[in-house]
Amino acid sequence: MTAQILPRDWLETVIIRNVRKDDLPALEWDGEFSHFRRVYAEAFERAQMGYSVLWVAELPEKGIIAQVFIQLICNRHELADGIKRAYLYSFRVHHDFRNQGLGSHMVRHVEMDLIRRGFQFLTLNVARDNLDALRLYLRLGFHIVAAEPGIWSFVDDKGVRQTVEEPAWRMEKKLC
Numbered sequence: 001m002t003a004q005i006l007p008r009d010w011l012e013t014v015i016i017r018n019v020r021k022d023d024l025p026a027l028e029w030d031g032e033f034s035h036f037r038r039v040y041a042e043a044f045e046r047a048q049m050g051y052s053v054l055w056v057a058e059l060p061e062k063g064i065i066a067q068v069f070i071q072l073i074c075n076r077h078e079l080a081d082g083i084k085r086a087y088l089y090s091f092r093v094h095h096d097f098r099n100q101g102l103g104s105h106m107v108r109h110v111e112m113d114l115i116r117r118g119f120q121f122l123t124l125n126v127a128r129d130n131l132d133a134l135r136l137y138l139r140l141g142f143h144i145v146a147a148e149p150g151i152w153s154f155v156d157d158k159g160v161r162q163t164v165e166e167p168a169w170r171m172e173k174k175l176c
Helices: 021-028 034-048 102-116 131-139
Strands: 015-018 052-059 063-071 085-093 121-127 143-148 151-155 161-165 168-174
Touching: 015 102, 021 034, 021 052, 021 063, 034 052, 034 151, 052 102, 063 102, 085 102, 102 121, 102 131, 121 131
Parallel strands: 085 121
Antiparallel strands: 015 052, 052 063, 063 085, 121 168, 143 168, 151 161
C-alpha cells in the first residue's frame, strides 16, 4: 500500500468485523509481522473458545488496514477478568492510514461491543516510548494506572522463543 489521500468520508466505507481464519496471513502485513504468525493463530483459537474477540478494519479494494485484539479473560485478572474488565492488545493501524481517525474509530467500536457484553473497564499496556499511541489513548479517556515491566515472550514463525522487554504503562478506561 502507498500513502493515500482519502476523501473526507472515507471512514464510512471501512468495515470493522471479526477476524476469520483466512484473514490470519493478512495480519502479517506482507511479511512485516510474520514473526507473530503463531501468536495470531493462538489468539484466533482463544477467540473460537470465547476468551477473546479479534477485530480487523477492512477497506474495500485495499484489504485489512488495521487490527485490534480484545482479551476477555486471562490469568492476570487486573487486565481481564471475564466479567467487568477486558484487555486491548495487538492494536495496529497500517502506516498509510494513521492519523486519519481510524484508530479512534476502532477503539469506539470495541468499547461499544464491550458495553453490550456487560464489561465496565477496558485496560491496555502501551510502550512508554510509543508517544503517538499514548497521546491517542489519553485523548480517548484512558488514564495511566500502573507501570508495567513489559517483559513477555512468544514463539516466532521459526519455532524460536523470543523475549521482548518493552517497559509500558498500564492504562484503564471506565466504559459506562
